[in-house]
Amino acid sequence: MKAQVRVPSSIAVCFVLSVLAGQVRAAGFVEDSKASLTMRNYYFDRDYKGTSAQSAAREWAQGFILKYSSGFTQGHVGFGMDAVGLLGVKLDSSPDRTGTGLLPYDVPSREPRDDYSELGLTGKMKISKTELQAGTISTFLPIAFASPTRLLPQTFRGAYLRSQDLDNLTLNAGWLDRINLRDSTSYQKMTVASPNGRFNPTAESDRFVFLGGDYKWSDSLTLKYYHAVLDEMYRKDYFGFEQIQPIGPGKLKTDVRYFITGEDGAAKAGHVDNRNLGMMFTYSVGAHSLGAGYMQLNGATAMPYLTGTEPLVVSEGSLSSEFLNPKERSWQVRYDYDFAGVAVPGLKGMVRYLEGSNIQLPTALGGDGLSESEKDVELSYVVQSGTFKGVSVRLRHAWYRNDFAPAASFRDDNETRVNIDYTLALW
Template identity: 60%
Template sequence: MGALGVCVSFCAEAELLKDSTVTLMSRNFYLDRDYKGATPYAEAREWAQGFILKAHSGFTEGPIGLGLDLTGMLGLKLDSSPDRTATQLLAFNPQTRQARDEYSELGAALKARVSKTQLSVGTQFPNLPVLTGSPARLLPQTFRGAYLQSGDIKDLSLHLGRMDRVNMRDSTDYQPISIASPNGRFRPGASSQEFDFIAGDYKWSDALTLRYNHAKLDNIYQQHFWGLLHTLPIGPGLLKTDLRIFDSREDGRAESGRVDNRSTGLMFTYQMGAHSFGLGHMRQTGDTAMVYLAGGEPNVLSDGTMSADFVNPKEQTWALRYDYDFAGLGIPGLRAMARYLHGSHINLPALGGDDLSESSKDFELSYAVQSGPVKGLALRLRQNFYRSDLSSAATFRSDNETRVNIDYTWKLW
């Protein structure tokens, strides 16, 4: 029996290691936000170094395969000052505004697999329209909970889960989940320990994918999402259509106040060789702004904009975007992007009126080394110019912002 037990243990460990992966990402992040006009703080500027270690095991043999995922994260201060903190790169003391020299966290998730269905319990990195762990700072936002994903039904990807805690991008501890309230949109202070969601993507054909999500933050809000992704060859290129519709209402006791919003966004992108040209429109209807979780960004057409979210009450936004892939000139891995967003008809009387506007010009240049001894090195430079006629009490204020990322990923296993 002793020898048999040793054999079983050895075989289980061998299966866990067989399909395991271990990666270490080094992320160097510089963020400089220079505010314009009347503002409580003239700037937010910090420089930090982060490390993200991810170890994913394989699964044991048998009808139910078991495994374990581990994540270790460390953030180190390189440059900061109390008069320019709050970039969300570094944890800081809210009284003294002094950034911590370092902060770290460890996450773990137990997982089980049956056929093409997997259940994970513990630290999660979701990426859904109604629930996204934001990766937009030094360390990513994570959630704690149970998450089931299934691909057992042909052409259908299913997601189901409950999250009870969130760990913010500049935090080391888990806390109850709340909603974002920039520009004073919702009642502050309310939180919940029950965020439930169900989502599905159905591949109708090679050209068309249909999407639906439903989420509920208990006693705060409910949200439906409908989406469509479509590709159509036209002439020498390909037309891509991206439709996103969110319908958000308050739930139960409505502890964050009234929620009444329909957010509709439609983006057409024509790709021709190395060039991509995009035109989009997004519209907010209902009595309130769009609702989304604190610590991240809404998964709408303005996603990726650095200084604002463009989902204020009644806002109507036009988007123009151009992308170029320098592989067309023989430089694979080098990409450039330029985007312009203009939002109007903003209804925020407490911040200046009922016909306010905002605009954003975004520029990005990125390069990922494709081969050789430093394959895995990625460089990214972003510049943003944001302007609005909201008052100085607004969360999003006119600014010029620069972000520089230098990432390097080692595959250790």
């Protein structure tokens, strides 16, 4: 087993440790602490269609996520510490089926590792409703959304400030210098996601900064703005609008997301010029929800985002593609049902269809006027009582098709994912 202790921003963490040394018995630090263990069983099967060097990416693994969060010491400035221990264990894999993102593997031989583990530490301090964290960081923001979609979570190294001191306003600011991918035990410099040859995947940056916030205009309306810069690569502005309005017997949720992205400095990853407007409208009545969405990309390039993270666009949750190719126009329809409406609480289902067109890729990958589509089906259940109360089971299947050239990153596939999760509160 290869274990790695992730102790980023060591100066900040050591400073917090020195302060805590004399205050660990202070009221709040121990009394308000909590710990949990999440056990995650994950089966991933992406069956590629057509002739290719790899016919499938198929693996099965067991993950353990141990989290500890202290309270804060007493005083005007409170100090605390968080820790996360991660362990992933191979249950089934082989060199011809790696690349699912569940398990690390040796690149030349593609031999998967039997297990991998790591420890992340975070020092924190708090004044009123403002908290500063340094060390292992997880951000879930439109401009940097740490991926939770595989066996173990993806994290960053850096500092993160979050403040709710102003009424109805949540401010977020941060500085990140490294990323730890979801199937890795080591930090690395940040790169730009480059499927279908969108950008230079080898260009690296050690500085990502962001600032922005969410403003709750009213009980039904939230406005968002964020600015982010990946040093010498790109700069991005995000505008968000979320509103939930009662209409007739139900409620209409309007979700509008607009990204403007351009080059920064030397533009090491290549030319960046993108504007992405996405809209999702969802009407809910009782146990039923019906949604329709549209996303349009303008500009000379695709929309860049950090490798390993999740782009928080209206196609979020799609399994095989993010529908962010240059010039792409995509639409979707989605239906969700909560089976509590027929006296089966904990059971939920979803079906969705997404289609993208007007895609422009390099000639070697298919050229102009290309299209892609994905059909998603999902069923999830959380046990409500008894010995297995809290155990969650999630089944997902997708059919993805496109008319790209065989050399493109996205290929026709049928994909199945099965998750079984259980979180045990230790105290």
